[in-house]
Amino acid sequence: MNSKDRKKKILLxxxxxxxxxxxxxxxxxxxxxxxxxxxxxxxxxxxxGGIATDRTGYPLPPETLEKADRSDAVLLGAVGxxxxxxxxxxxxxERALLGIREHLGVFANLRPARLFPELAASSTLKPEVISxxxxxxxxxxxxxxxxxxxxGIFEESGVRRGVNTExxxxxxxxRILRVAFDLARKRRKRVTSVDKANVLESSALWxxxxxxxxxxxxxxxxxxxYVDNAAMQLVRNPKQFDVLVTGNLFGDILSDEAAxxxxxxxxxxxxxxxxxxxxxxxxxxxxxxxxxxxxxxxxAMILSLxxxxxxxxxxxxxxxxxxxxxxxxxxxxxxxxxxxxxxTKKIVGTREMGERVFSALSKS
Ligand code: NAD
Numbered sequence: 001m002n003s004k005d006r007k008k009k010i011l012l013x014x015x016x017x018x019x020x021x022x023x024x025x026x027x028x029x030x031x032x033x034x035x036x037x038x039x040x041x042x043x044x045x046x047x048x049g050g051i052a053t054d055r056t057g058y059p060l061p062p063e064t065l066e067k068a069d070r071s072d073a074v075l076l077g078a079v080g081x082x083x084x085x086x087x088x089x090x091x092x093x094e095r096a097l098l099g100i101r102e103h104l105g106v107f108a109n110l111r112p113a114r115l116f117p118e119l120a121a122s123s124t125l126k127p128e129v130i131s132x133x134x135x136x137x138x139x140x141x142x143x144x145x146x147x148x149x150x151x152g153i154f155e156e157s158g159v160r161r162g163v164n165t166e167x168x169x170x171x172x173x174x175r176i177l178r179v180a181f182d183l184a185r186k187r188r189k190r191v192t193s194v195d196k197a198n199v200l201e202s203s204a205l206w207x208x209x210x211x212x213x214x215x216x217x218x219x220x221x222x223x224x225x226y227v228d229n230a231a232m233q234l235v236r237n238p239k240q241f242d243v244l245v246t247g248n249l250f251g252d253i254l255s256d257e258a259a260x261x262x263x264x265x266x267x268x269x270x271x272x273x274x275x276x277x278x279x280x281x282x283x284x285x286x287x288x289x290x291x292x293x294x295x296x297x298x299x300a301m302i303l304s305l306x307x308x309x310x311x312x313x314x315x316x317x318x319x320x321x322x323x324x325x326x327x328x329x330x331x332x333x334x335x336x337x338x339x340x341x342x343x344t345k346k347i348v349g350t351r352e353m354g355e356r357v358f359s360a361l362s363k364s
Contacts, residue, residue, distance in 0.1 A: 015077040048060060060100055110307075118343055267303070297338050
């Protein structure tokens with residue numbers, strides 16, 4: 001049997017807070033796509049985050065990793081909540097995020113920031129600055145200061161010192177740059193590499209390696225930008241960017257900034273790739289302030305499913321169907337609270353937004 005025809009398997013990890021709420025429409029969409037014979041797919045559910053700590057004592061139980069290993073892709077909701085904030089670091093739900101990314105070896109996090117024209121008025125920037133925005137942040141995910149050693153809080157002569165280490169090896173830089181250049185080839189062929197090479201040695205190496213990898217991609221334009229300037233340019237003229245590639249810490253910050261350009265954190269999906277199994281998740285957290293209130297925007301979660309079909313299951317058609325169903329609903333003026341603004345005809349909750357997208361999809 002051709003691997004394309006093999007029944008695919010995915011792992012679903014709803015997690016905490018609004019995670020299970022925004023997951024509900026995803027389940028319905030999956031059931032529909034499978035029932036109508038559009039793909040041979042099966043799934044199982046697993047535990048991650050606070051709920052996993054509550055039930056097993058660990059935020060990332062070994063069983064979840066075993067399930068992930070036998071899956072083609074993992075779809076994750078969100079983790080965390082105030083209840084877990086006082087736990088020791090290794091028991092915190094957020095450690096599970098770093099752990100699963102590291103386990104799966106997904107070193108490249110793709111965060112597309114595409115503005116649905118219907119939402120131009122929801123952004124805090126002027127519509128002419130952001131209309132037709134379509135950029136993608138490629139963030140290195142398994143290296144840099146979030147993983148570098150030494151790390152910790154040390155005491156010397158009665159003075160405490162917090163330490164983290166920014167570190168990148170040449171192979172780590174090469175592989176993330178390749179992801180960015182390959183992606184740019186399918187887009188507008190422009191890569192901006194973001195660093196702080198004027199101050200940091202790890203960035204100086206990053207820049208040197210970027211120039212060298214670029215030699216294999218003469219058809220793609222490469223430019224370099226310091227991170228402070230990139231942060232400014234993202235709000236000044238974001239349409240100048242096509243693919244932005246950067247390290248873990250800078251990428252974490254810049255991708256949230258890019259998220260705001262599109263109106264709401266509730267709209268942005270992400271894909272983490274590079275290993276055998278891809279990981280797909282909205283960029284928002286568990287939003288404890290609105291959890292259980294039927295207020296969360298489920299679109300980032302639904303659009304994460306679209307990315308899963310695109311990058312892990314090679315089903316661009318299914319990805320586009322989902323994206324276009326979301327767009328239809330926005331065109332109809334239906335909005336969750338976070339994206340209300342000009343063009344809003346009806347404000348709905350999580351459940352109704354999910355229903356609307358499902359209905360648009362099942363009619364298409
Ligand atoms: P958050 O993303 O959960 O919330 C930030 C703000 O955005 C809140 O006002 C929230 O109500 C709003 N928001 C988030 N998602 C939304 C949605 N889908 N629809 C409408 N509004 C939405 O970030 P935070 O408040 O910094 O963190 C809350 C918890 O989530 C913490 O425990 C944090 O560690 C965790 N967290 C988890 C992830 C993840 O699972 N990937 C990411 C970030 C934060």
